[in-house]
Amino acid sequence: MSEWLVDADVLARSRFRVSAFAETVAALLVLLGRPAAPGQLSDVAGLRAAFRERLARNPVEAAFARSAVVPFWVADFLCTPPGDDERDFADELGRLRRTPDEVLLADLAVCLGGREPAAVLRRPGLAGSVAGLLTWVWETAVRPDWPRRAHAFEADIVARTRDLSAGGWAAALGGLRPGMRWLGEGRLQINGYAFPPRDLRDATLLFIPTTTRGGWVGWDPPHRFSIVYPCAGLLAAQLVTAPDALARLIGPGRATILAALAAPMSTTQLVAVTGHGLGSVGNHLRVLLEARLVRRRRAGRSVLYYRTELGDELAADDPAS
Template sequence: MLEYDLSGSDLGAVRFAISPVNELAFSLRAWRDPGRFPLQLPWLTATQRAREGLDGDLLVALTNTRLGLPDFLTPRPRTPLERLEDELAVVAATPLDVVRADFAEVHPEGLPGPLRGPTARVLGRIVAELADYWAVALAPWWPRMRAVLEADVVHRGRTTARAGVAAMFADLAPDVTLTGDVVRVQGGSAVLRRRVTAGDGLTLVPTLFTHRTAGPFDPDEAPLLVYLARGTGTVWQPDRTGGPAALATLVGDVRAGLLAALESPASSTELAVRLGVTTSAVNQHLRALRAAGWLTSARHGRSVLYLRSELGDALLAGSTSG
Protein backbone atom coordinates (compact mmCIF):
# COMPACT_ATOMS: atom_id res chain seq x y z
CA MET A 1 0.00 0.00 0.00
CA LEU A 2 1.16 3.50 -0.81
CA GLU A 3 -0.06 6.40 1.31
CA TYR A 4 0.36 10.13 0.78
CA ASP A 5 -0.50 12.29 3.76
CA LEU A 6 -1.62 15.65 2.42
CA SER A 7 -2.31 17.22 5.83
CA GLY A 8 0.84 19.33 5.55
CA SER A 9 -0.15 20.58 2.12
CA ASP A 10 -3.06 22.35 0.50
CA LEU A 11 -5.33 19.88 -1.28
CA GLY A 12 -5.44 22.48 -4.02
CA ALA A 13 -1.78 21.64 -4.68
CA VAL A 14 -2.87 18.33 -6.25
CA ARG A 15 -2.17 18.80 -9.94
CA PHE A 16 -2.34 16.86 -13.20
CA ALA A 17 0.34 16.52 -15.85
CA ILE A 18 0.84 14.69 -19.14
CA SER A 19 4.24 13.09 -19.58
CA PRO A 20 5.55 11.60 -22.85
CA VAL A 21 8.46 9.89 -21.11
CA ASN A 22 6.10 8.23 -18.61
CA GLU A 23 4.07 6.89 -21.54
CA LEU A 24 7.29 5.69 -23.13
CA ALA A 25 8.45 3.90 -19.99
CA PHE A 26 5.08 2.40 -19.06
CA SER A 27 4.54 1.13 -22.61
CA LEU A 28 7.53 -1.16 -22.07
CA ARG A 29 5.40 -3.18 -19.68
CA ALA A 30 2.89 -3.93 -22.44
CA TRP A 31 5.80 -4.92 -24.68
CA ARG A 32 7.15 -7.31 -22.04
CA ASP A 33 3.83 -8.92 -21.08
CA PRO A 34 1.13 -8.31 -23.74
CA GLY A 35 -1.29 -10.68 -22.02
CA ARG A 36 -1.80 -8.19 -19.20
CA PHE A 37 -2.64 -5.37 -21.61
CA PRO A 38 -5.50 -6.46 -23.88
CA LEU A 39 -6.54 -2.87 -24.59
CA GLN A 40 -3.10 -2.16 -26.01
CA LEU A 41 -2.93 -5.18 -28.35
CA PRO A 42 -3.91 -3.14 -31.46
CA TRP A 43 -0.96 -0.84 -30.78
CA LEU A 44 1.41 -3.76 -30.17
CA THR A 45 0.30 -5.35 -33.45
CA ALA A 46 0.57 -2.12 -35.42
CA THR A 47 4.09 -1.37 -34.14
CA GLN A 48 5.52 -4.88 -34.13
CA ARG A 49 7.56 -4.53 -37.32
CA ALA A 50 8.87 -1.09 -36.33
CA ARG A 51 9.96 -2.41 -32.92
CA GLU A 52 11.92 -5.23 -34.53
CA GLY A 53 14.55 -2.70 -35.58
CA LEU A 54 15.18 -1.63 -31.97
CA ASP A 55 17.31 -3.12 -29.21
CA GLY A 56 14.36 -4.90 -27.66
CA ASP A 57 16.53 -6.84 -25.21
CA LEU A 58 17.75 -3.60 -23.65
CA LEU A 59 14.36 -1.93 -23.53
CA VAL A 60 12.47 -4.91 -22.11
CA ALA A 61 15.23 -5.46 -19.52
CA LEU A 62 14.22 -2.12 -17.98
CA THR A 63 11.18 -3.89 -16.48
CA ASN A 64 10.95 -7.01 -14.33
CA THR A 65 8.50 -9.90 -14.11
CA ARG A 66 6.30 -7.82 -11.78
CA LEU A 67 6.43 -5.05 -14.41
CA GLY A 68 8.30 -2.69 -12.11
CA LEU A 69 10.29 0.18 -13.64
CA PRO A 70 13.29 2.16 -12.38
CA ASP A 71 12.09 5.41 -10.82
CA PHE A 72 14.53 7.49 -12.85
CA LEU A 73 12.66 6.53 -16.05
CA THR A 74 9.46 8.11 -14.74
CA PRO A 75 10.45 11.54 -13.41
CA ARG A 76 7.73 13.77 -12.05
CA PRO A 77 6.61 16.20 -14.77
CA ARG A 78 7.61 19.79 -14.06
CA THR A 79 4.89 21.32 -16.24
CA PRO A 80 1.31 20.26 -17.13
CA LEU A 81 2.34 19.34 -20.70
CA GLU A 82 5.91 18.14 -20.93
CA ARG A 83 8.05 17.77 -24.07
CA LEU A 84 9.79 14.46 -24.65
CA GLU A 85 13.16 16.13 -25.35
CA ASP A 86 13.09 17.91 -21.99
CA GLU A 87 12.13 14.78 -20.09
CA LEU A 88 14.79 12.66 -21.79
CA ALA A 89 17.32 15.30 -20.79
CA VAL A 90 16.22 14.84 -17.17
CA VAL A 91 16.63 11.06 -17.51
CA ALA A 92 20.08 11.49 -19.09
CA ALA A 93 21.16 13.73 -16.19
CA THR A 94 20.24 11.17 -13.51
CA PRO A 95 23.14 10.73 -11.05
CA LEU A 96 24.82 7.39 -11.70
CA ASP A 97 24.44 6.23 -8.10
CA VAL A 98 20.66 6.76 -8.45
CA VAL A 99 20.64 4.72 -11.67
CA ARG A 100 22.46 1.87 -9.95
CA ALA A 101 20.15 1.99 -6.91
CA ASP A 102 17.04 1.97 -9.12
CA PHE A 103 18.37 -0.96 -11.14
CA ALA A 104 19.00 -2.87 -7.91
CA GLU A 105 15.45 -2.14 -6.73
CA VAL A 106 13.92 -3.48 -9.95
CA HIS A 107 16.34 -6.39 -10.37
CA PRO A 108 17.37 -7.47 -6.83
CA GLU A 109 18.36 -10.91 -8.12
CA GLY A 110 20.98 -9.39 -10.41
CA LEU A 111 21.10 -7.24 -13.52
CA PRO A 112 20.06 -8.70 -16.88
CA GLY A 113 22.88 -8.83 -19.41
CA PRO A 114 21.85 -5.72 -21.40
CA LEU A 115 22.06 -3.56 -18.25
CA ARG A 116 25.55 -4.67 -17.23
CA GLY A 117 28.62 -2.60 -17.81
CA PRO A 118 29.74 0.94 -16.95
CA THR A 119 26.65 2.78 -15.70
CA ALA A 120 27.30 5.93 -17.72
CA ARG A 121 27.54 3.96 -20.94
CA VAL A 122 24.41 1.92 -20.15
CA LEU A 123 22.47 5.10 -19.33
CA GLY A 124 23.56 6.68 -22.60
CA ARG A 125 22.40 3.62 -24.55
CA ILE A 126 19.05 3.65 -22.74
CA VAL A 127 18.37 7.30 -23.53
CA ALA A 128 19.33 6.87 -27.19
CA GLU A 129 17.23 3.72 -27.56
CA LEU A 130 14.23 5.36 -25.86
CA ALA A 131 14.43 8.22 -28.36
CA ASP A 132 14.44 5.75 -31.27
CA TYR A 133 11.62 3.78 -29.69
CA TRP A 134 9.52 6.93 -29.39
CA ALA A 135 10.14 7.88 -33.02
CA VAL A 136 8.95 4.60 -34.51
CA ALA A 137 6.36 3.32 -32.02
CA LEU A 138 4.75 6.24 -30.21
CA ALA A 139 5.28 9.48 -32.15
CA PRO A 140 2.91 8.45 -34.99
CA TRP A 141 0.17 7.85 -32.42
CA TRP A 142 1.00 10.69 -30.03
CA PRO A 143 -1.56 13.30 -31.23
CA ARG A 144 -4.41 10.91 -30.55
CA MET A 145 -2.84 9.56 -27.36
CA ARG A 146 -2.30 13.07 -26.03
CA ALA A 147 -5.90 14.03 -26.88
CA VAL A 148 -7.25 11.12 -24.83
CA LEU A 149 -4.95 12.00 -21.93
CA GLU A 150 -6.00 15.65 -22.09
CA ALA A 151 -9.66 14.66 -22.17
CA ASP A 152 -9.10 12.62 -19.01
CA VAL A 153 -7.55 15.61 -17.25
CA VAL A 154 -10.45 17.84 -18.29
CA HIS A 155 -12.89 15.24 -16.92
CA ARG A 156 -11.06 15.10 -13.58
CA GLY A 157 -11.03 18.87 -13.36
CA ARG A 158 -14.76 19.07 -13.95
CA THR A 159 -15.39 16.40 -11.32
CA THR A 160 -13.31 18.34 -8.81
CA ALA A 161 -15.10 21.60 -9.59
CA ARG A 162 -18.54 19.98 -9.43
CA ALA A 163 -18.19 17.55 -6.52
CA GLY A 164 -14.86 18.19 -4.80
CA VAL A 165 -11.45 16.58 -4.66
CA ALA A 166 -12.69 13.53 -2.72
CA ALA A 167 -15.11 12.68 -5.53
CA MET A 168 -12.29 13.09 -8.04
CA PHE A 169 -10.11 10.60 -6.16
CA ALA A 170 -13.04 8.21 -5.78
CA ASP A 171 -13.46 8.24 -9.56
CA LEU A 172 -9.74 8.02 -10.31
CA ALA A 173 -9.20 4.28 -9.96
CA PRO A 174 -10.70 1.38 -7.95
CA ASP A 175 -7.52 1.05 -5.87
CA VAL A 176 -7.32 4.75 -4.86
CA THR A 177 -9.19 6.40 -1.98
CA LEU A 178 -8.99 9.71 -0.14
CA THR A 179 -9.82 9.41 3.56
CA GLY A 180 -9.47 12.67 5.40
CA ASP A 181 -6.16 14.03 4.15
CA VAL A 182 -4.62 10.65 3.27
CA VAL A 183 -4.53 9.29 -0.29
CA ARG A 184 -4.23 5.50 -0.23
CA VAL A 185 -3.31 3.20 -3.09
CA GLN A 186 -4.10 -0.45 -2.37
CA GLY A 187 -1.64 -3.14 -3.45
CA GLY A 188 1.28 -5.03 -2.00
CA SER A 189 1.88 -6.09 1.59
CA ALA A 190 4.27 -3.34 2.62
CA VAL A 191 3.04 0.14 3.53
CA LEU A 192 4.95 3.10 2.13
CA ARG A 193 3.90 6.32 3.81
CA ARG A 194 4.89 9.79 2.69
CA ARG A 195 3.91 13.15 4.20
CA VAL A 196 3.44 15.74 1.46
CA THR A 197 4.68 19.07 2.76
CA ALA A 198 3.45 22.50 1.78
CA GLY A 199 4.72 23.47 -1.63
CA ASP A 200 5.51 19.87 -2.56
CA GLY A 201 2.14 18.82 -3.93
CA LEU A 202 0.97 15.55 -5.45
CA THR A 203 1.15 15.10 -9.21
CA LEU A 204 -1.37 12.81 -10.94
CA VAL A 205 -0.32 11.49 -14.35
CA PRO A 206 -2.79 9.65 -16.61
CA THR A 207 -1.37 6.90 -18.80
CA LEU A 208 -2.63 4.50 -21.45
CA PHE A 209 -0.28 1.72 -20.31
CA THR A 210 -1.14 0.46 -16.85
CA HIS A 211 -3.53 -1.96 -15.19
CA ARG A 212 -3.11 -0.51 -11.70
CA THR A 213 -2.15 2.78 -10.08
CA ALA A 214 1.60 3.16 -9.61
CA GLY A 215 3.94 5.37 -7.63
CA PRO A 216 7.71 5.57 -7.08
CA PHE A 217 9.61 2.90 -5.14
CA ASP A 218 11.75 5.42 -3.29
CA PRO A 219 9.91 7.29 -0.49
CA ASP A 220 12.21 10.25 -1.07
CA GLU A 221 10.99 10.67 -4.66
CA ALA A 222 8.57 13.52 -5.42
CA PRO A 223 4.91 12.58 -4.76
CA LEU A 224 3.51 11.03 -7.94
CA LEU A 225 0.67 8.71 -8.93
CA VAL A 226 0.26 7.27 -12.43
CA TYR A 227 -3.22 5.92 -13.21
CA LEU A 228 -5.14 4.49 -16.18
CA ALA A 229 -6.77 7.18 -18.31
CA ARG A 230 -10.43 7.04 -19.31
CA GLY A 231 -11.02 6.03 -22.92
CA THR A 232 -7.83 4.01 -23.25
CA GLY A 233 -9.63 1.29 -25.20
CA THR A 234 -10.64 3.74 -27.94
CA VAL A 235 -7.19 5.12 -28.75
CA TRP A 236 -6.07 2.61 -31.37
CA GLN A 237 -9.47 1.72 -32.80
CA PRO A 238 -10.63 3.55 -35.95
CA ASP A 239 -14.01 5.25 -35.62
CA ARG A 240 -15.63 6.11 -38.92
CA THR A 241 -19.23 5.77 -37.87
CA GLY A 242 -21.42 8.73 -38.65
CA GLY A 243 -24.27 10.20 -36.70
CA PRO A 244 -27.95 9.35 -37.03
CA ALA A 245 -29.21 9.36 -40.61
CA ALA A 246 -31.83 12.05 -39.96
CA LEU A 247 -29.22 14.40 -38.50
CA ALA A 248 -26.77 13.61 -41.31
CA THR A 249 -29.42 14.61 -43.82
CA LEU A 250 -29.77 17.95 -42.07
CA VAL A 251 -26.14 18.90 -41.35
CA GLY A 252 -24.04 16.42 -43.35
CA ASP A 253 -22.24 13.21 -42.48
CA VAL A 254 -19.11 14.79 -40.98
CA ARG A 255 -20.93 17.20 -38.67
CA ALA A 256 -23.34 14.48 -37.57
CA GLY A 257 -20.36 12.21 -36.91
CA LEU A 258 -18.64 14.93 -34.87
CA LEU A 259 -21.71 15.42 -32.70
CA ALA A 260 -21.99 11.68 -32.16
CA ALA A 261 -18.29 11.41 -31.27
CA LEU A 262 -18.16 14.31 -28.82
CA GLU A 263 -19.83 12.60 -25.89
CA SER A 264 -16.44 13.04 -24.19
CA PRO A 265 -13.89 15.83 -24.77
CA ALA A 266 -11.61 15.49 -27.81
CA SER A 267 -9.29 17.67 -29.87
CA SER A 268 -9.58 18.37 -33.59
CA THR A 269 -6.48 16.23 -34.23
CA GLU A 270 -8.01 13.19 -32.54
CA LEU A 271 -11.35 13.73 -34.26
CA ALA A 272 -9.66 13.91 -37.67
CA VAL A 273 -8.07 10.50 -37.08
CA ARG A 274 -11.31 8.98 -35.81
CA LEU A 275 -13.44 10.27 -38.68
CA GLY A 276 -10.89 9.88 -41.47
CA VAL A 277 -10.86 13.54 -42.60
CA THR A 278 -8.26 16.30 -42.49
CA THR A 279 -7.68 18.37 -39.36
CA SER A 280 -8.36 21.62 -41.24
CA ALA A 281 -11.74 20.30 -42.41
CA VAL A 282 -12.61 19.17 -38.89
CA ASN A 283 -11.73 22.61 -37.51
CA GLN A 284 -14.12 24.28 -39.97
CA HIS A 285 -16.96 21.99 -38.94
CA LEU A 286 -16.20 22.40 -35.24
CA ARG A 287 -16.31 26.18 -35.52
CA ALA A 288 -19.68 25.99 -37.24
CA LEU A 289 -21.11 23.60 -34.66
CA ARG A 290 -19.82 25.72 -31.79
CA ALA A 291 -21.28 28.87 -33.37
CA ALA A 292 -24.65 27.11 -33.52
CA GLY A 293 -24.40 26.36 -29.79
CA TRP A 294 -24.16 22.59 -30.29
CA LEU A 295 -20.60 22.31 -28.91
CA THR A 296 -18.58 23.85 -26.09
CA SER A 297 -14.81 24.18 -26.04
CA ALA A 298 -12.09 24.60 -23.43
CA ARG A 299 -8.36 25.13 -23.80
CA HIS A 300 -6.01 22.68 -22.13
CA GLY A 301 -2.37 23.62 -22.60
CA ARG A 302 -1.72 23.92 -26.33
CA SER A 303 -4.88 22.05 -27.31
CA VAL A 304 -8.55 23.00 -27.55
CA LEU A 305 -10.95 20.26 -26.47
CA TYR A 306 -14.54 20.13 -27.73
CA LEU A 307 -17.62 18.60 -26.09
CA ARG A 308 -21.29 18.40 -26.99
CA SER A 309 -23.39 21.06 -25.27
CA GLU A 310 -26.77 20.40 -23.69
CA LEU A 311 -28.35 21.69 -26.89
CA GLY A 312 -26.20 19.27 -28.90
CA ASP A 313 -27.21 16.41 -26.60
CA ALA A 314 -30.86 17.23 -27.10
CA LEU A 315 -30.47 17.51 -30.86
CA LEU A 316 -28.69 14.15 -31.10
CA ALA A 317 -31.19 12.46 -28.78
CA GLY A 318 -34.14 13.79 -30.78
CA SER A 319 -32.54 12.75 -34.04
CA THR A 320 -31.89 9.24 -32.74
CA SER A 321 -35.35 8.74 -31.31
CA GLY A 322 -36.95 10.09 -34.48
Protein backbone atom coordinates in the same frame (compact mmCIF):
# COMPACT_ATOMS: atom_id res chain seq x y z
CA MET B 1 -0.88 -0.44 3.05
CA SER B 2 1.12 2.51 1.70
CA GLU B 3 -0.32 5.99 2.30
CA TRP B 4 0.52 9.50 1.17
CA LEU B 5 -0.37 12.29 3.58
CA VAL B 6 -1.77 15.32 1.79
CA ASP B 7 -3.43 18.48 3.06
CA ALA B 8 -5.67 21.08 1.42
CA ASP B 9 -2.69 22.99 0.02
CA VAL B 10 -1.32 19.87 -1.71
CA LEU B 11 -4.73 19.16 -3.24
CA ALA B 12 -5.01 22.78 -4.38
CA ARG B 13 -1.65 22.49 -6.12
CA SER B 14 -2.44 19.07 -7.61
CA ARG B 15 -3.29 18.85 -11.28
CA PHE B 16 -3.85 16.47 -14.17
CA ARG B 17 -1.49 16.50 -17.14
CA VAL B 18 -0.51 14.47 -20.19
CA SER B 19 2.96 12.90 -20.49
CA ALA B 20 4.23 11.32 -23.71
CA PHE B 21 7.15 9.89 -21.74
CA ALA B 22 4.83 8.09 -19.30
CA GLU B 23 2.87 6.67 -22.23
CA THR B 24 6.16 5.45 -23.74
CA VAL B 25 7.04 3.69 -20.48
CA ALA B 26 3.56 2.11 -20.52
CA ALA B 27 4.32 0.76 -24.01
CA LEU B 28 7.73 -0.47 -22.86
CA LEU B 29 6.08 -2.51 -20.11
CA VAL B 30 3.86 -4.23 -22.68
CA LEU B 31 6.83 -4.97 -24.94
CA LEU B 32 8.54 -6.53 -21.93
CA GLY B 33 5.62 -8.91 -21.44
CA ARG B 34 3.03 -7.21 -19.27
CA PRO B 35 -0.57 -7.58 -20.49
CA ALA B 36 -1.70 -4.91 -22.93
CA ALA B 37 -4.84 -2.90 -22.32
CA PRO B 38 -7.49 -2.92 -25.09
CA GLY B 39 -6.36 -0.64 -27.89
CA GLN B 40 -3.00 0.12 -26.26
CA LEU B 41 -0.82 -1.10 -29.15
CA SER B 42 -1.93 -1.78 -32.71
CA ASP B 43 0.17 -4.94 -33.23
CA VAL B 44 1.42 -6.31 -29.92
CA ALA B 45 2.91 -9.51 -31.38
CA GLY B 46 4.71 -7.71 -34.21
CA LEU B 47 6.06 -4.97 -31.95
CA ARG B 48 7.28 -7.49 -29.39
CA ALA B 49 9.09 -9.43 -32.11
CA ALA B 50 10.83 -6.27 -33.36
CA PHE B 51 11.67 -5.33 -29.77
CA ARG B 52 13.25 -8.73 -29.11
CA GLU B 53 15.30 -8.42 -32.29
CA ARG B 54 16.62 -5.05 -31.14
CA LEU B 55 17.56 -6.39 -27.70
CA ALA B 56 19.33 -9.36 -29.29
CA ARG B 57 21.61 -6.91 -31.11
CA ASN B 58 22.32 -4.74 -28.07
CA PRO B 59 23.51 -6.41 -24.83
CA VAL B 60 23.34 -3.17 -22.80
CA GLU B 61 19.68 -2.60 -23.69
CA ALA B 62 18.93 -6.28 -23.06
CA ALA B 63 20.52 -6.17 -19.60
CA PHE B 64 18.64 -2.96 -18.82
CA ALA B 65 15.34 -4.55 -19.87
CA ARG B 66 15.96 -7.53 -17.57
CA SER B 67 16.80 -5.27 -14.62
CA ALA B 68 14.52 -2.23 -14.83
CA VAL B 69 11.12 -3.96 -14.87
CA VAL B 70 10.45 -6.73 -12.37
CA PRO B 71 7.15 -8.03 -10.93
CA PHE B 72 5.38 -5.23 -9.03
CA TRP B 73 8.20 -2.70 -9.55
CA VAL B 74 9.59 -0.37 -12.21
CA ALA B 75 12.91 1.46 -11.88
CA ASP B 76 12.40 4.84 -10.23
CA PHE B 77 14.12 6.82 -13.00
CA LEU B 78 11.44 5.63 -15.45
CA CYS B 79 8.72 6.98 -13.16
CA THR B 80 10.07 10.45 -12.30
CA PRO B 81 7.29 13.09 -12.55
CA PRO B 82 7.69 15.59 -15.41
CA GLY B 83 8.82 19.10 -14.56
CA ASP B 84 6.82 22.21 -15.34
CA ASP B 85 9.21 23.04 -18.19
CA GLU B 86 9.05 19.53 -19.70
CA ARG B 87 6.25 19.76 -22.22
CA ASP B 88 6.92 16.87 -24.64
CA PHE B 89 8.74 13.56 -25.01
CA ALA B 90 12.04 15.17 -25.97
CA ASP B 91 12.02 17.35 -22.84
CA GLU B 92 11.49 14.40 -20.49
CA LEU B 93 13.99 12.26 -22.39
CA GLY B 94 16.53 15.05 -22.05
CA ARG B 95 16.16 14.89 -18.28
CA LEU B 96 16.83 11.15 -18.38
CA ARG B 97 19.93 11.69 -20.54
CA ARG B 98 21.27 14.12 -17.92
CA THR B 99 20.78 11.67 -15.06
CA PRO B 100 24.13 10.39 -13.74
CA ASP B 101 24.78 6.72 -14.43
CA GLU B 102 25.31 6.16 -10.69
CA VAL B 103 21.69 7.16 -10.02
CA LEU B 104 20.41 4.77 -12.67
CA LEU B 105 22.55 1.93 -11.29
CA ALA B 106 21.27 2.56 -7.75
CA ASP B 107 17.66 2.39 -8.97
CA LEU B 108 18.36 -0.81 -10.87
CA ALA B 109 19.91 -2.34 -7.74
CA VAL B 110 16.62 -1.68 -5.91
CA CYS B 111 14.75 -3.52 -8.69
CA LEU B 112 17.21 -6.41 -8.32
CA GLY B 113 16.61 -6.71 -4.58
CA GLY B 114 19.94 -5.14 -3.67
CA ARG B 115 22.08 -7.13 -6.10
CA GLU B 116 24.62 -5.30 -8.23
CA PRO B 117 23.49 -4.72 -11.85
CA ALA B 118 25.24 -6.69 -14.61
CA ALA B 119 28.77 -5.61 -15.50
CA VAL B 120 27.69 -4.50 -18.97
CA LEU B 121 25.47 -1.87 -17.32
CA ARG B 122 28.30 -0.48 -15.20
CA ARG B 123 30.16 0.95 -18.15
CA PRO B 124 29.96 4.70 -18.96
CA GLY B 125 27.04 5.82 -21.09
CA LEU B 126 24.17 3.89 -19.50
CA ALA B 127 21.80 6.88 -19.58
CA GLY B 128 22.38 7.31 -23.31
CA SER B 129 21.70 3.64 -23.98
CA VAL B 130 18.43 3.72 -22.01
CA ALA B 131 17.38 6.91 -23.80
CA GLY B 132 18.10 5.25 -27.14
CA LEU B 133 15.84 2.31 -26.35
CA LEU B 134 13.02 4.56 -25.12
CA THR B 135 13.35 6.67 -28.26
CA TRP B 136 12.85 3.52 -30.34
CA VAL B 137 9.73 2.61 -28.32
CA TRP B 138 8.37 6.14 -28.76
CA GLU B 139 9.03 6.31 -32.49
CA THR B 140 7.84 2.76 -33.23
CA ALA B 141 4.97 2.07 -30.84
CA VAL B 142 3.61 5.40 -29.59
CA ARG B 143 4.31 8.39 -31.84
CA PRO B 144 2.38 7.12 -34.93
CA ASP B 145 -0.80 7.07 -32.82
CA TRP B 146 0.03 9.92 -30.43
CA PRO B 147 -2.65 12.44 -31.56
CA ARG B 148 -5.46 9.96 -30.82
CA ARG B 149 -3.94 9.03 -27.48
CA ALA B 150 -3.39 12.65 -26.46
CA HIS B 151 -7.00 13.56 -27.29
CA ALA B 152 -8.24 10.58 -25.28
CA PHE B 153 -6.09 11.59 -22.29
CA GLU B 154 -7.36 15.16 -22.49
CA ALA B 155 -10.95 13.90 -22.57
CA ASP B 156 -10.26 11.69 -19.56
CA ILE B 157 -8.85 14.68 -17.68
CA VAL B 158 -12.00 16.66 -18.50
CA ALA B 159 -14.14 13.86 -17.06
CA ARG B 160 -12.00 13.53 -13.92
CA THR B 161 -12.04 17.29 -13.37
CA ARG B 162 -15.82 17.27 -13.72
CA ASP B 163 -16.02 14.51 -11.08
CA LEU B 164 -13.76 16.56 -8.84
CA SER B 165 -15.97 19.64 -9.17
CA ALA B 166 -19.13 17.66 -8.49
CA GLY B 167 -18.05 15.23 -5.77
CA GLY B 168 -14.69 16.33 -4.39
CA TRP B 169 -11.50 14.30 -4.17
CA ALA B 170 -13.25 11.13 -3.01
CA ALA B 171 -15.21 11.06 -6.29
CA ALA B 172 -12.25 12.04 -8.46
CA LEU B 173 -9.76 9.58 -6.96
CA GLY B 174 -12.01 6.66 -6.17
CA GLY B 175 -11.06 3.81 -8.49
CA LEU B 176 -8.44 5.93 -10.26
CA ARG B 177 -6.04 2.96 -10.27
CA PRO B 178 -6.08 -0.50 -8.64
CA GLY B 179 -5.38 -0.43 -4.91
CA MET B 180 -5.83 3.32 -4.58
CA ARG B 181 -8.56 5.17 -2.70
CA TRP B 182 -9.19 8.34 -0.74
CA LEU B 183 -9.35 7.51 2.98
CA GLY B 184 -10.28 10.96 4.17
CA GLU B 185 -8.58 13.22 6.73
CA GLY B 186 -5.67 13.87 4.37
CA ARG B 187 -4.85 10.19 3.79
CA LEU B 188 -4.53 8.77 0.27
CA GLN B 189 -4.01 5.02 -0.02
CA ILE B 190 -1.57 4.42 -2.89
CA ASN B 191 -1.24 0.64 -2.92
CA GLY B 192 -1.24 -2.39 -0.66
CA TYR B 193 2.49 -2.37 0.17
CA ALA B 194 3.53 -2.05 3.82
CA PHE B 195 5.63 1.10 3.33
CA PRO B 196 5.76 3.94 5.90
CA PRO B 197 3.47 6.89 5.14
CA ARG B 198 4.98 9.65 2.98
CA ASP B 199 4.33 13.27 3.95
CA LEU B 200 3.54 15.26 0.81
CA ARG B 201 2.42 18.46 2.52
CA ASP B 202 5.13 20.58 0.85
CA ALA B 203 4.88 18.82 -2.50
CA THR B 204 3.07 19.05 -5.84
CA LEU B 205 1.05 16.02 -6.91
CA LEU B 206 0.44 15.18 -10.57
CA PHE B 207 -2.15 12.77 -12.01
CA ILE B 208 -1.15 11.37 -15.42
CA PRO B 209 -3.42 9.18 -17.62
CA THR B 210 -1.88 6.49 -19.83
CA THR B 211 -3.11 3.35 -21.59
CA THR B 212 -1.59 1.16 -18.88
CA ARG B 213 -3.74 -1.48 -17.17
CA GLY B 214 -2.56 -0.71 -13.65
CA GLY B 215 -0.41 2.40 -13.49
CA TRP B 216 2.35 3.33 -11.06
CA VAL B 217 3.53 6.10 -8.77
CA GLY B 218 6.62 8.26 -9.11
CA TRP B 219 8.56 10.78 -7.11
CA ASP B 220 11.27 13.38 -7.23
CA PRO B 221 11.45 14.11 -3.49
CA PRO B 222 10.81 16.24 -1.63
CA HIS B 223 8.65 18.44 -3.84
CA ARG B 224 7.24 16.42 -6.75
CA PHE B 225 5.14 13.24 -6.82
CA SER B 226 2.92 11.64 -9.46
CA ILE B 227 0.25 8.99 -9.91
CA VAL B 228 0.02 7.37 -13.35
CA TYR B 229 -3.40 5.79 -13.85
CA PRO B 230 -5.34 3.93 -16.58
CA CYS B 231 -7.22 6.21 -18.95
CA ALA B 232 -10.94 5.42 -18.94
CA GLY B 233 -11.55 2.70 -21.53
CA LEU B 234 -14.40 4.38 -23.37
CA LEU B 235 -12.47 7.60 -23.83
CA ALA B 236 -9.32 5.75 -24.84
CA ALA B 237 -11.14 3.86 -27.56
CA GLN B 238 -12.12 6.74 -29.83
CA LEU B 239 -13.18 10.34 -30.04
CA VAL B 240 -16.78 11.41 -30.61
CA THR B 241 -18.08 10.75 -34.11
CA ALA B 242 -21.23 12.03 -35.79
CA PRO B 243 -23.79 10.22 -37.97
CA ASP B 244 -22.84 10.40 -41.66
CA ALA B 245 -26.16 11.94 -42.70
CA LEU B 246 -25.81 14.74 -40.13
CA ALA B 247 -22.24 15.45 -41.27
CA ARG B 248 -23.44 15.77 -44.89
CA LEU B 249 -26.25 18.10 -43.81
CA ILE B 250 -24.45 20.61 -41.59
CA GLY B 251 -20.77 19.80 -42.09
CA PRO B 252 -18.51 17.36 -40.20
CA GLY B 253 -17.24 19.87 -37.64
CA ARG B 254 -20.63 21.11 -36.48
CA ALA B 255 -22.03 17.57 -36.67
CA THR B 256 -19.32 16.25 -34.36
CA ILE B 257 -19.97 18.99 -31.81
CA LEU B 258 -23.72 18.43 -31.94
CA ALA B 259 -23.18 14.67 -31.46
CA ALA B 260 -20.91 15.33 -28.47
CA LEU B 261 -23.58 17.37 -26.69
CA ALA B 262 -25.60 14.38 -25.53
CA ALA B 263 -24.76 15.85 -22.11
CA PRO B 264 -24.04 19.55 -21.44
CA MET B 265 -20.40 20.52 -22.01
CA SER B 266 -18.20 23.60 -21.91
CA THR B 267 -16.08 24.69 -24.85
CA THR B 268 -12.99 23.27 -23.12
CA GLN B 269 -14.68 19.90 -22.75
CA LEU B 270 -15.75 19.96 -26.40
CA VAL B 271 -12.18 20.66 -27.48
CA ALA B 272 -11.03 17.59 -25.53
CA VAL B 273 -13.63 15.12 -26.81
CA THR B 274 -13.81 16.28 -30.44
CA GLY B 275 -10.16 17.03 -31.16
CA HIS B 276 -11.03 20.42 -32.74
CA GLY B 277 -9.24 23.62 -31.78
CA LEU B 278 -10.78 26.15 -29.41
CA GLY B 279 -11.42 28.70 -32.18
CA SER B 280 -13.07 26.12 -34.41
CA VAL B 281 -15.32 24.91 -31.59
CA GLY B 282 -16.35 28.49 -30.81
CA ASN B 283 -17.22 29.21 -34.44
CA HIS B 284 -19.26 26.02 -34.81
CA LEU B 285 -21.13 26.69 -31.55
CA ARG B 286 -22.07 30.18 -32.75
CA VAL B 287 -23.65 28.74 -35.90
CA LEU B 288 -25.45 26.01 -33.92
CA LEU B 289 -26.81 28.65 -31.53
CA GLU B 290 -28.07 30.78 -34.41
CA ALA B 291 -29.73 27.69 -35.94
CA ARG B 292 -31.40 26.97 -32.57
CA LEU B 293 -29.86 23.51 -32.42
CA VAL B 294 -28.12 24.24 -29.10
CA ARG B 295 -28.60 26.55 -26.15
CA ARG B 296 -26.27 27.60 -23.35
CA ARG B 297 -26.49 28.24 -19.63
CA ARG B 298 -24.07 29.28 -16.91
CA ALA B 299 -23.04 26.73 -14.27
CA GLY B 300 -20.75 28.33 -11.70
CA ARG B 301 -17.80 29.76 -13.63
CA SER B 302 -18.49 27.67 -16.72
CA VAL B 303 -20.83 28.17 -19.66
CA LEU B 304 -22.37 24.85 -20.68
CA TYR B 305 -23.87 24.12 -24.11
CA TYR B 306 -26.68 21.62 -24.63
CA ARG B 307 -28.91 20.45 -27.47
CA THR B 308 -32.45 21.65 -28.08
CA GLU B 309 -35.18 19.18 -29.00
CA LEU B 310 -34.45 19.87 -32.67
CA GLY B 311 -30.75 19.27 -32.02
CA ASP B 312 -31.57 15.95 -30.33
CA GLU B 313 -33.62 14.86 -33.33
CA LEU B 314 -30.87 15.74 -35.81
CA ALA B 315 -28.14 14.05 -33.75
CA ALA B 316 -30.06 10.79 -33.28
CA ASP B 317 -28.27 7.75 -34.72
CA ASP B 318 -31.56 6.44 -36.10
CA PRO B 319 -33.79 9.49 -36.63
CA ALA B 320 -37.49 8.92 -37.31
CA SER B 321 -38.50 9.27 -40.95
